[in-house]
Amino acid sequence: MAAKRDYPLTGFLSALILQKIFSIPMDSLLILLLKPCKELRVFCGFSKVPDAPLFTRFKLGFEDYIELMFQQMVDYTEPICQQIHSSLAQILTFDTSGIELYVTENNPKTLNALIRKLKAYYKDNPILLMKINPLVMPLPSNRCFLFFSLHPDFHPDTFLGNFSFDTSETYGMLLNDFHFSKALIPYNPRNESTLKKVG
16 A cells, blocks of 8 residues: 655656746745745645655656656657647757856866766666766767657657757757757857858
């Protein structure tokens, strides 16, 4: 028999989805928003608002199940998308703006040092390494590899990504390795050459 919970698990999941939709950066701000807003509490199924440690415990305790839920959603949503608009359903959209990486300093040296440490520590378990840090392998190749290994029958034709994918290596990998016929990626001005323009 399952233990009776003071807060429904679906409530935590609903609250975390709201947190992403409204771009609320911290659980403490989410809690601050939920306290005065009865409509959001009702949406989440909370009679009272959980405290921050309960949100942390939920994320840590159910992380694998949450990931599995989103992976399995593709199997349900893809046929629906095919029925709604088959040509639009052939587009795989990748948006890295939801990937938040904590670093003590915001510079490439700090990030690269962290990546080296993770690679060394998890060298015997590359799948776990990819799960822990999506930036360890060339992005989006690790994400595409994982996605297509979980959904082998899904063969989109077009890749639509945000500007973080604007590199010549990424274009080649998407077209040659993952066999997309088109890769639609906005121009990233940070990838512009520092050389003086001619003409």
